Amino acid sequence: MYCNYCGKSIQDDANVCAYCGTRVGGSIARKRLVRPREGRKVAGVCLGMAEYFDLDVTLVRVVWLIMAFMTGVGFLGYVIAWIVMPEEPYMLAAQATTGQQVTNP
Ligand SMILES: [Zn+2]
Numbered sequence: 218m219y220c221n222y223c224g225k226s227i228q229d230d231a232n233v234c235a236y237c238g239t240r241v242g243g244s245i246a247r248k249r250l251v252r253p254r255e256g257r258k259v260a261g262v263c264l265g266m267a268e269y270f271d272l273d274v275t276l277v278r279v280v281w282l283i284m285a286f287m288t289g290v291g292f293l294g295y296v297i298a299w300i301v302m303p304e305e306p307y308m309l310a311a312q313a314t315t316g317q318q319v320t321n322p
Pocket residue numbers: 220221222223224225234235236237238239
């Protein structure tokens with residue numbers, strides 16, 4: 218397939234263009250505020266937000282922690298987000314890992 222951004226030919230199952238770094242492929246399906254099953258630290262809230270807003274997950278965690286300690290709202294917000302944010306469907310989790318492992322047909 219081809220990158221929508223730079224037009225170069227890339228791997229069919231690539232998630233990120235190797236030339237310009239633009240997200241391709243599963244990015245549209247993943248544009249939902251969910252808690253990913255892979256790579257989460259606690260409940261996946263920060264990771265889900267980072268993916269949704271296309272931010273660095275470390276940055277999201279740092280900002281969230283600062284908010285939590287400065288205002289106390291962060292802790293409550295995290296619990297609320299934990300409850301309201303749906304878990305990533307298994308279908309999407311499988312799609313996201315196709316780059317690392319061979320999936321069975
Ligand atoms: Zn590209």
